[in-house]
Amino acid sequence: MTVKKRFFLSLGMLVFSLSLLVITTVSWLTQTLEHSVIVEVGFVDVSIEVFFFDETTQVTTSASEVVVGPGVTKPGVYLVNIVENSSVDFFDDFRVHIEVLSNVPTYLRVKIYEQLTLTYTNLEGVVTELSIINDEYMPFNFETDNWYDNRLIDNYIYYKEPVQREDALTAMILDLIDSAPAPGDFTIYSPGYSLQIAFGIEAVQASGGPQNVWGLSVPPWNTVLVPASWEVE
Numbered sequence: 001m002t003v004k005k006r007f008f009l010s011l012g013m014l015v016f017s018l019s020l021l022v023i024t025t026v027s028w029l030t031q032t033l034e035h036s037v038i039v040e041v042g043f044v045d046v047s048i049e050v051f052f053f054d055e056t057t058q059v060t061t062s063a064s065e066v067v068v069g070p071g072v073t074k075p076g077v078y079l080v081n082i083v084e085n086s087s088v089d090f091f092d093d094f095r096v097h098i099e100v101l102s103n104v105p106t107y108l109r110v111k112i113y114e115q116l117t118l119t120y121t122n123l124e125g126v127v128t129e130l131s132i133i134n135d136e137y138m139p140f141n142f143e144t145d146n147w148y149d150n151r152l153i154d155n156y157i158y159y160k161e162p163v164q165r166e167d168a169l170t171a172m173i174l175d176l177i178d179s180a181p182a183p184g185d186f187t188i189y190s191p192g193y194s195l196q197i198a199f200g201i202e203a204v205q206a207s208g209g210p211q212n213v214w215g216l217s218v219p220p221w222n223t224v225l226v227p228a229s230w231e232v233e
Contacts, residue, residue, distance in 0.1 A: 042104030046203040050078050052093040055180065061088045066196050077113075080195040083188060091186055091195065094140065098159075098174040098201065105162035105206035107230070109214075110176065111155050113198040114138050120192055138195060139185040143175050150220040158220055162206035206230070 050063040065073035080094055081087040100106060116132040142149065148158045157176070165171050204213045210230045211217055219230060 042205065043102065044104065044106050044203045044205055044209075045101040046106065046108055046201055047099045047101070048110070048199050048201050049097040049099060050199070051095050051097075052089050053095045054088070054093050059088075061093075063094075064089065074196070074198075077196050077198045080197055082193055082195050083191050085188065091138075092180040094197075095178060096176040096199070097178070098176055100163050100165055100172040100174065100203075102164045102203065102205075103168075105164055106203050107159065107162055107206050107210055108201060108203040109156040109158045111200040111202075112137075112151075112157070113200070115196045117194050117196055118192050119194065132193070138197075139181050140177050141179050141181045141185070142177055147176070148219075148221045153220065156202075156220075160219065160221060 052061040052063060053059070054061075063078040065075065066077045066079045067073050079089060080091055081089045082091045084090060085092065098108065098110070100108070114134065114137065116134045118130045118132055119127060120130075121127050137151065142157065146160045148160050150156050150158055159174060163172055163174065202214075204210060210219070216230075222229075
């Protein structure tokens, strides 16, 4: 065999070896990718539903945001009628539900912003809105099962149990205000007054969320006689 022939034969063997290396490498990469593990990270998702429900007529009315001008509203701030008990948005009919869509155990807390206002029109037709100082909370009939009112300390109402959605298509519904105040708890105001109300809702993963996000090592309802913790069983 001549030198030239031996050279071409060696070159052919080298190319063949490299092709085997490439095929083997691609095969190894494909096998590695096929065995990758896909992990879905849990999510926290809650929302608040505000509406009016007339227990006599069984009619539900959506809450309306406060109007400040033509086509302009206060986002997330709702108007509650406190002067006319026949109005569809009267105080007694105000309702609040929490919708939980989290797919992991979730703790939540709600902050309520209440503002009494007095609106009047002067002789020149100018409308003026005054904020009225109210030293007491409005007497809504809050649910008490699993809720803890800590507003005197940090302005929040806490749900004491971790919650999550019923299933992938069904949210868990929590009632915060689901009925009218007890008779005599609420007194109608004079004409011109109204209540503007808004909500802030916070939710954290039950495992470590209250401690790391809210900075609470123990639940607010923790007492010496009845110790409590955030631990999820």
